Amino acid sequence: MRADPSVQLRLLDVQELDSRADTLRHRIGSVPEAQQLRELAAQRTQLSNEVRDLRIEVADLTREQKQADRDVEQVKTRRTRDQGMVDAGQIKDPKALERMLGELQSLHRRIGDLEDVELEVMERLETAETALTEREAQLASLEAHGEDLRTTVMTTTSDLDVQLAAVVRDREAAAEGLPEDLVALYEKLRANKGGVGAAPLRRRECGGCRLTLNASDLGVIARTPPDTVVRCEECDRILVRTPESGLAQPGSGDTGR
Structure with a gap:
């Protein structure tokens, strides 16, 4: 493949700009705050699930407490009614009175049992509400931090x-x-060689693989016409000759110093 030496040098400019673009793309993709945002997203999902579950639990316990309150009030209402009948002397039959007094004792025990249930539900509800408040505060703090990170990333x-x-x-x-054809070769090599498809030859060293060429390879390159595109024998990249290549002048019998 042939290309004017000035064209080959321009290819080095393209390579430098491609390398700079690759670096910028990598930096964009690896902004520290972006990684923190990804980690934060996982934490947010977990916290959101916990908040959701706690809200459901609080709602269920709230209904359960209201039902427990109603149960207590219903039995108390019945006890008050029956006690009122006894106190008013409305029950004349001794056996009926005895049954009523027994029922009042049962109602009293029933109220105690229901109040125990009511208290237990209240304690569970209080615990769930406290946990919900804590989780909601954590979630709000996490989301605020996430907004700060998003602003920084942007x-x-x-x-x-x-x-x-x-x-x-x-x-x-x-x-x-x-x-x-030169650009096509360069792009193919760049894709297969870690982003570097063309490299300068300076001080007898390939700028791609950083290996120093031996005297034989340098001699071959020195004898190759300047408009012929040469490749590094080690890494196969396009090797662009520069004024600092260290090549012997044709016919000088020297490989350069």
Whole structure:
């Protein structure tokens, strides 16, 4: 493949801008607050479920307490009625009076049992309401923290997005007019080589794999026409010759110093 040396150098500009864009994209995707937001989301889900369950429990216990209150009041009303009949002397038959007094004792015991149930429900309701208040406060605090994190993420990524957009524009300008076959090769290598498809040859070192080329490889490159695209023997990336490559001049018999 052939490409003018100036075109090959422009490919290095494209590579630099692509690398900068990759870095910005990585930073956008790994903003610390974004990770905290993801962790916060899991905590929020758990807290929301707990709040939901506690609200259901409080509602159920509230109904249960109201029913317990009604049960107590109903029995008390009956006891008051029966006691009033006894006190008023309305029951003349001794056996009937005896039965009524026995029933009043049963009602008294029944009221005691129902009041115990009522008290137990009240205690359970109070415990559930306290837990609900605590969980709701925790959830509100968590959501407020989440809003702060979202604001930070938006601010941070907004700045990075602006930088990325500028780099993308510069990259498009740098790549404009480059040979399609050269760009296609570069993009293929970039996809397979960790984002680096073209690297400079400086001081006999490949800028892609960072290995120093041996004298034989340097000699081959030195004898290759400047408009021929060469590849690194080690990493296979496009190797762009620069004024600092350390290549011997053709016919000098030297590999460069």
